[in-house]
Amino acid sequence: MEYEKVKPSRRKFLKSAALIAGTAIGFKSLNSSRYLLFAAEPNDKNLPWYGIVIDIEKCIGCGKCAKSCKIENDVPQEPFFFRTWVEQYTVKNDGSVNIMSPNGGIDGFEQQVPDGEIFKSFFVPKMCNHCSKSPCSQVCPVGATFESPEGVVLIDEKYCIGCRYCVQACPYGCRFIHPVKKVANKCTFCYHRLKKNLDPVCMEVCPTGARMYGNLKDRNSKIVKFLKEHTTQVLRPHLNTGSKLYYNALHSEVK
Amino acid sequence: MDPHIQHLYEMLSKVQGYIFPNELDLQWGILIVVYPFITGLVAGAFILASLERVFNVKELKPTYQIALLTALSFLLVATLPLISHLSQPQRAYEIMITPHSSSAMAIFGFVYLWYLMVVLLLEIWFDYRESMVVWSNSNKGIMKWVYRILTLGLSDISPETVRWDKRLGYFITIIGIPSAFILHGYVGFIFGSIKANPWWSTPLMPIIFLFSAMVSGIALVMFIFMVISYIRKQPIEMKVLDTIGRYLFFILILDFTLEGLDQIHRIYESDESFEIIKLLVSGKLYLTLFISQGLFGTLIPLIILAFLQFYRRAISIRKTLYLVVSILVLIGVYSMRWNVVIGGQLFSKSFSGFTSFKLGLIGLDGTLMALFWLLLPIGILAFLLWLLPPWKMVERKE
Numbered sequence: 001m002e003y004e005k006v007k008p009s010r011r012k013f014l015k016s017a018a019l020i021a022g023t024a025i026g027f028k029s030l031n032s033s034r035y036l037l038f039a040a041e042p043n044d045k046n047l048p049w050y051g052i053v054i055d056i057e058k059c060i061g062c063g064k065c066a067k068s069c070k071i072e073n074d075v076p077q078e079p080f081f082f083r084t085w086v087e088q089y090t091v092k093n094d095g096s097v098n099i100m101s102p103n104g105g106i107d108g109f110e111q112q113v114p115d116g117e118i119f120k121s122f123f124v125p126k127m128c129n130h131c132s133k134s135p136c137s138q139v140c141p142v143g144a145t146f147e148s149p150e151g152v153v154l155i156d157e158k159y160c161i162g163c164r165y166c167v168q169a170c171p172y173g174c175r176f177i178h179p180v181k182k183v184a185n186k187c188t189f190c191y192h193r194l195k196k197n198l199d200p201v202c203m204e205v206c207p208t209g210a211r212m213y214g215n216l217k218d219r220n221s222k223i224v225k226f227l228k229e230h231t232t233q234v235l236r237p238h239l240n241t242g243s244k245l246y247y248n249a250l251h252s253e254v255k
Numbered sequence: 256m257d258p259h260i261q262h263l264y265e266m267l268s269k270v271q272g273y274i275f276p277n278e279l280d281l282q283w284g285i286l287i288v289v290y291p292f293i294t295g296l297v298a299g300a301f302i303l304a305s306l307e308r309v310f311n312v313k314e315l316k317p318t319y320q321i322a323l324l325t326a327l328s329f330l331l332v333a334t335l336p337l338i339s340h341l342s343q344p345q346r347a348y349e350i351m352i353t354p355h356s357s358s359a360m361a362i363f364g365f366v367y368l369w370y371l372m373v374v375l376l377l378e379i380w381f382d383y384r385e386s387m388v389v390w391s392n393s394n395k396g397i398m399k400w401v402y403r404i405l406t407l408g409l410s411d412i413s414p415e416t417v418r419w420d421k422r423l424g425y426f427i428t429i430i431g432i433p434s435a436f437i438l439h440g441y442v443g444f445i446f447g448s449i450k451a452n453p454w455w456s457t458p459l460m461p462i463i464f465l466f467s468a469m470v471s472g473i474a475l476v477m478f479i480f481m482v483i484s485y486i487r488k489q490p491i492e493m494k495v496l497d498t499i500g501r502y503l504f505f506i507l508i509l510d511f512t513l514e515g516l517d518q519i520h521r522i523y524e525s526d527e528s529f530e531i532i533k534l535l536v537s538g539k540l541y542l543t544l545f546i547s548q549g550l551f552g553t554l555i556p557l558i559i560l561a562f563l564q565f566y567r568r569a570i571s572i573r574k575t576l577y578l579v580v581s582i583l584v585l586i587g588v589y590s591m592r593w594n595v596v597i598g599g600q601l602f603s604k605s606f607s608g609f610t611s612f613k614l615g616l617i618g619l620d621g622t623l624m625a626l627f628w629l630l631l632p633i634g635i636l637a638f639l640l641w642l643l644p645p646w647k648m649v650e651r652k653e
Contacts, residue, residue, distance in 0.1 A: 159349065165358075
């Protein structure tokens with residue numbers, strides 16, 4: 001029996017051309033999922049990629065961080081606008097949890113639960129988590145909120161339209177609308193200080209060194225060493241916000 | 256002291272449990288309740304109009320133009336509460352010229368413009384062109400010119416051209432149906448995609464918004480149809496009311512089922528937010544959720560509509576019942592928007608407490624302003640019905 005050799009026909013060529021083109025378009029559209037998935041990456045080799053560690057075991061609840069932040073960053077003094085604040089958690093013997101943050105902890109704390117009823121009590125400083133997949137940046141309709149090449153989430157105040165979608169999108173309650181500027185406001189990680197090689201003010205004033213920051217890309221940095229030696233956790237890990245604020249000794253009661 | 260700051264100090268005493276300090280300032284007020292309510296009416300009214308056109312539901316013919324003009328009147332107003340709510344409204348145009356590709360909200364302007372320019376205006380124009388040419392010829396003075404301008408100078412009304420008007424109008428209606436779905440499904444997505452907020456974050460949200468939109472739009476057209484018939488001293492065609500009522504009944508069942516499914520799912524899954532949401536619905540949202548939305552806005556209308564499916568006697572009773580149903584359903588859907596928008600902001604994202612919402616009477620974010628945005632479309636509709644009366648349109652025998 002003799003077989004006739006099939007010549008590559010024009011049809012076959014068109015078929016494979018279509019396949020290649022289709023695959024290319026397919027990959028291209030896969031790539032376009034980047035429009036839906038928002039994620040910042042440390043692309044600039046020469047710049048650091050900042051992460052933060054807050055050591056709950058070291059925080060004494062003095063509120064210096066919240067106070068200095070308000071002064072440094074011109075945050076309104078009223079007790080409803082904070083770029084950073086301190087929460088006091090008190091777990092009672094009956095299992096109920098009492099959380100408070102009077103004036104963000106600036107004026108200190110007074111334990112309201114009688115000593116005999118306290119199971120445990122601790123302080124949790126809060127601030128922007130500078131998420132790499134930050135929900136607030138994702139939803140900003142004009143891109144006024146963005147991530148700096150160092151992984152710091154910032155706001156362009158001259159661009160923000162004040163729609164407040166970002167405030168809704170932040171799971172950590174870190175944003176507010178500035179009552180005078182009428183635009184979104186939040187922790188800038190003291191970007192203006194970082195650029196002058198100064199530490200963020202909350203880190204500088206903390207008397208116990210409960211706050212620490214550093215370059216996550218540098219394997220020899222203090223922060224990477226700390227993360228290696230301690231069991232740390234981010235807030236709301238299931239939301240996959242790519243938080244870069246790591247808590248040491250985080251209690252399960254903390255939200 | 257700044258009145259807003261003063262208001263916040265007032266609210267400080269009303270906090271229950273623990274909320275993050277920045278959460279005291281409730282970001283989205285009544286204007287954002289009004290906005291999805293209005294867009295829902297647009298989408299719903301349009302879908303009702305499409306039923307006549309695409310699915311050839313002949314009984315709905317007398318409501319076709321009314322539904323379209325209602326959709327247009329409300330759509331023209333839809334953006335205004337949104338823009339006036341921005342704290343930098345003068346920058347609103349940035350959303351159109353520099354939209355952020357990953358933001359759900361950034362698409363708003365485009366969805367809106369597509370719907371307004373491509374769908375509604377074109378469909379109405381094709382539908383009215385022949386009549387406008389005739390009106391332009393039969394009128395004198397300024398109205399002659401108004402109609403002539405509205406026809407954009409295309410005054411050919413030969414049977415062939417008019418047939419093309421019909422064909423293109425039909426084609427646009429077909430594009431319009433998915434567009435209406437997108438318009439309102441999209442509004443639902445704005446809320447449903449916020450993972451930080453468990454009261455909003457559900458993939459069902461766009462679908463729920465869509466069905467409640469249809470329910471509200473159909474109820475509104477039913478109401479307006481009855482009012483127009485009353486003003487024009489025309490007898491209401493019961494055939495029309497019964498047909499709208501039947502559609503309202505079926506879609507309300509679907510809407511109720513979907514919302515029920517959402518809640519049952521929430522209860523059964525009972526994730527970390529369950530306790531706070533349980534407190535929310537049994538406390539601060541009790542009146543607006545169970546009484547206003549559930550009982551008056553859904554259950555009572557469902558019972559009445561079910562009854563009307565087989566009760567065919569006294570016309571006056573049926574008319575009254577339809578009127579009651581349409582008003583109740585509108586109140587119910589408005590309450591639903593309230594429960595979503597305000598309800599979602601009342602509990603803290605720490606899931607440990609509640610803030611409070613106090614609705615003011617005056618001011619940009621007050622009741623009167625919200626009422627104004629809700630009534631303005633009615634005024635526009637009255638004007639449009641005067642300019643383009645559906646009952647004076649040229650009827651051509653096919």
